[in-house]
Amino acid sequence: MTGDQAVLEVRDVAVVRQGRPLLDEIGVEVRAGEQWALLGPNGAGKSTLLALCGARLHPTRGTVHVLGHRLGRVDMRWLRTHIGHVDPRSRIEPYLSVRDVVLTGLHAAADLPKRWQPTDAASVTADALVGSLGLTARADARWEVLSQGERGRALIARALVTRPDLLLLDEPTTGLDLAAREILLDVLGELRVLRPELATVMVTHHLEELPATTTHALVIAGGRLLASGPVEDALDSDVISRAFGHPIRIDRVNGRWSATSAARVG
Numbered sequence: 001m002t003g004d005q006a007v008l009e010v011r012d013v014a015v016v017r018q019g020r021p022l023l024d025e026i027g028v029e030v031r032a033g034e035q036w037a038l039l040g041p042n043g044a045g046k047s048t049l050l051a052l053c054g055a056r057l058h059p060t061r062g063t064v065h066v067l068g069h070r071l072g073r074v075d076m077r078w079l080r081t082h083i084g085h086v087d088p089r090s091r092i093e094p095y096l097s098v099r100d101v102v103l104t105g106l107h108a109a110a111d112l113p114k115r116w117q118p119t120d121a122a123s124v125t126a127d128a129l130v131g132s133l134g135l136t137a138r139a140d141a142r143w144e145v146l147s148q149g150e151r152g153r154a155l156i157a158r159a160l161v162t163r164p165d166l167l168l169l170d171e172p173t174t175g176l177d178l179a180a181r182e183i184l185l186d187v188l189g190e191l192r193v194l195r196p197e198l199a200t201v202m203v204t205h206h207l208e209e210l211p212a213t214t215t216h217a218l219v220i221a222g223g224r225l226l227a228s229g230p231v232e233d234a235l236d237s238d239v240i241s242r243a244f245g246h247p248i249r250i251d252r253v254n255g256r257w258s259a260t261s262a263a264r265v266g
């Protein structure tokens with residue numbers, strides 16, 4: 001990938017299944033250092049779009065370039081090794097320590113290969129990430145005893161261990177209580193300092209879950225684009241009301257968003 005190339009370039013994309021478009025006429029360009037939010041109601045097509053971005057799916061029509069490589073003309077498995085993916089539903093072997101969970105990111109697997117030993121450089125990277133994610137005191141704790149919040153942070157460290165240029169987050173705050181959610185959002189904000197060139201795309205249904213550092217947003221509903229661009233331009237009450245099919249008022253205080261129903265009761 002060259003310096004001025006987009007990290008992600010989706011052009012006029014459709015994904016069709018059983019004759020039905022799950023996505024249609026979707027376009028977006030994500031550049032290094034941008035933090036995107038991908039918003040929309042249930043069934044909008046967010047996971048389908050994220051699968052395209054993560055080189056896990058080909059478009060039916062249109063073109064997708066990920067890290068400068070066009071899907072369909074590149075080894076998808078190789079490309080995926082350059083993309084970090086945080087999915088709270090990832091399967092992880094319960095007996096692995098936090099440090100080993102992070103190292104599984106090098107193999108994109110639920111477990112470490114038998115008799116495999118990390119290089120010194122890999123160990124140093126994993127320990128540094130464990131520290132950056134605030135998990136040093138839990139580095140030897142087993143996955144099965146971690147809290148949901150600790151798991152969320154371990155999964156981010158795991159996704160970063162290959163030093164990807166693109167990080168995809170699929171509803172990373174799922175199942176977290178308020179404090180754990182806020183800690184995770186702080187961590188995502190700190191990525192701007194830790195890895196300033198890293199581009200991120202985070203799927204969520206909830207505006208409250210957008211880190212204050214979010215730079216851009218893309219809103220879809222029914223597989224179609226409703227808004228896309230810098231977050232201040234893309235998000236407003238009208239767009240969110242149309243996306244979710246309900247009158248909603250959105251507000252922003254200290255960089256964080258909130259949403260409330262604007263429907264009259266009674």
Ligand SMILES: Nc1ncnc2c1ncn2[C@@H]1O[C@H](COP(=O)(O)OP(=O)(O)OP(=O)(O)O)[C@@H](O)[C@H]1O
Pocket residue numbers: 017018022040041042043044045046047048049205
């Ligand atoms: N392989 C498939 N074949 C047919 N339909 C599919 C397939 N995958 C997804 N769909 C449908 O496509 C639509 C979009 O699904 P997708 O999972 O991308 O939405 P989403 O925005 O991520 O939803 P949610 O917020 O509920 O996770 C849904 O109606 C879903 O049922």
